[in-house]
Every structure is written in C-alpha cells, then in structure tokens.
Amino acid sequence: MQNPKLDIKKYVLALVVTAAIFGTAFYAAVLFNEARVTDIRATESQLSIDLLSNETQYDLLGQQTCSDIAQNPVLSDQLNALASRLSFAEDNLGADNADVISLKKQYSLLEIKDYLLMQKITTQCGVHPTFVLYFYSNAGDCSDCTREGDVLTYLRNTYPSLRVYSFDYNLDLSAVKTLIALRAIKPELPALVINNHAATYGFKSVDDILKLAPEIQKMATTTATTTKTK
Numbered sequence: 001m002q003n004p005k006l007d008i009k010k011y012v013l014a015l016v017v018t019a020a021i022f023g024t025a026f027y028a029a030v031l032f033n034e035a036r037v038t039d040i041r042a043t044e045s046q047l048s049i050d051l052l053s054n055e056t057q058y059d060l061l062g063q064q065t066c067s068d069i070a071q072n073p074v075l076s077d078q079l080n081a082l083a084s085r086l087s088f089a090e091d092n093l094g095a096d097n098a099d100v101i102s103l104k105k106q107y108s109l110l111e112i113k114d115y116l117l118m119q120k121i122t123t124q125c126g127v128h129p130t131f132v133l134y135f136y137s138n139a140g141d142c143s144d145c146t147r148e149g150d151v152l153t154y155l156r157n158t159y160p161s162l163r164v165y166s167f168d169y170n171l172d173l174s175a176v177k178t179l180i181a182l183r184a185i186k187p188e189l190p191a192l193v194i195n196n197h198a199a200t201y202g203f204k205s206v207d208d209i210l211k212l213a214p215e216i217q218k219m220a221t222t223t224a225t226t227t228k229t230k
Contacts, residue, residue: 079114080156082107083166095138105173111165112175118163130159130216132209133193134166135185144203148190151206159216 086107090100118129134152136145149166156164167176169189185191188201194213210216 079111082110090138101171104168104171108167108171108173108176111167112179114163115165128215130162130213131193131195132162132164132213133179133183134164135169135180135189135191135193136166137169137189139170142189145190148192148203151204151209154206155209155216162216 086103089103093100115131118131122128132152134148136142136149138145152164156162167179169180169185169187183193183199185199186201190203191199191201192204193199197212200212204212
C-alpha cells in the first residue's frame with residue numbers, strides 16, 4: 001500500500017516542474033514579443049522619416065526640368081522599399097493598428113504624389129512609363145487580394161520601370177476616396193487600372209496582365225537597349 005504522503009509529494013513535485021516549465025516558456029515568449037515590438041517600432045520610426053524625406057524629394061523634383069529629372073531617376077526603388085516596410089509592420093501589428101493605419105495613410109499620399117509627378121513627367125518630358133493602380137482590401141472580403149499582390153510584386157521586381165501603386169479600398173482617406181471616385185472603381189476587388197485603360201476586376205495572373213499591357217515588356221526592352229548604348 002502506497003504512502004499517501006509520498007503521493008502528495010509526487011503531485012507537488014510534478015506541479016512545481018510544470019509551473020517552472022510554463023513560467024520559463026512564458027518569460028521567453030514575453031522577451032521575444034518585446035524584442036519584436038522594439039523592431040517594429042524602429043521600423044515605424046524609420047518609415048515615418050523616409051516618408052517625409054521622399055515627400056520633400058518629390059517637391060524638389062517637381063521643380064526640375066526634364067533633363068534634370070532624367071539625370072535623377074524618380075524614386076521607384078525607395079517607394080518599393082517603403083512598401084515592404086509597411087507590409088512588415090502591418091503583418092506584425094495588424095491591419096487595424098492605429099499606427100499602421102496612420103503610416104498607410106502617409107504612404108498612400110506619397111503614392112498619389114508620385115503618381116501625379118509621373119503624370120506630369122509623361123506630359124512634359126515625352127516619356128511613357130507604365131502605371132498600375134491596384135485596389136485591394138484586407139478586411140476579409142477579398143480572397144484573391146493576397147495572390148494579386150504577389151503577382152504585382154513579381155512583375156515589379158521583374159520590370160523595375162513598372163510603377164505599381166497599391167491602395168486600400170477601405171482606407172478612410174479623402175485623397176484615396178477621390179481617386180476611387182475619379183477612376184469609378186467598383187467594390188469588386190481586386191481591381192486594376194493599367195495606364196488609362198478601364199478598370200479590370202478579379203484575379204489576374206502574370207500572363208493576364210502582360211496581355212492587357214504588352215507595353216510592360218516593350219518598356220523593359222527599350223530600357224535595356226538604352227542602357228546598353230550608354
């Protein structure tokens with residue numbers, strides 16, 4: 001017959017060991033989350049600085065001549081880098097986070113500023129870049145938006161001269177709402193506007209987009225040829 005006191009000691013020992021394991025895991029999780037939040041806050045701070053810096057650069061570029069702009073390419077790479085940082089913050093803090101929403105609004109305004117500047121360059125300088133306006137939702141009502149975003153990221157990386165502007169259809173920002181109204185974008189997402197063509201709706205693969213806008217590949221060929229002759 002077992003000693004009741006011995007059984008109690010076993011239960012207490014098991015409880016202590018379990019509590020120690022749980023406590024260690026909890027402490028490690030807290031440290032990990034604190035480190036992650038620190039990284040995210042640093043990303044937010046850097047993103048805010050970069051947004052302000054780029055906005056200032058756009059103001060400067062808007063005052064330049066065509067030859068000046070040709071010698072100082074507009075900030076496509078920097079805009080893409082900002083998009084990656086914003087995506088990181090959104091994935092880690094959540095789309096509903098107040099800081100993320102504020103950053104997204106700033107980034108959206110910067111995109112519109114870039115878009116307007118490129119329209120000005122197109123008119124005044126005779127260049128013909130290809131634009132893609134991408135309207136998405138991350139409110140759970142667009143099952144194809146993530147896939148479409150991946151397609152556009154691939155195209156942007158493959159054709160560096162392609163300018164992709166991504167806008168949250170549900171973002172409470174008057175400038176974005178005005179853009180949606182001017183382009184008559186329906187809430188049938190994902191939606192794409194390529195150059196000045198009519199909006200297209202639903203998921204589009206890489207091949208679909210290249211068929212809709214063969215100028216994307218032509219633009220890459222022209223850029224490569226120009227680079228080789230320099």
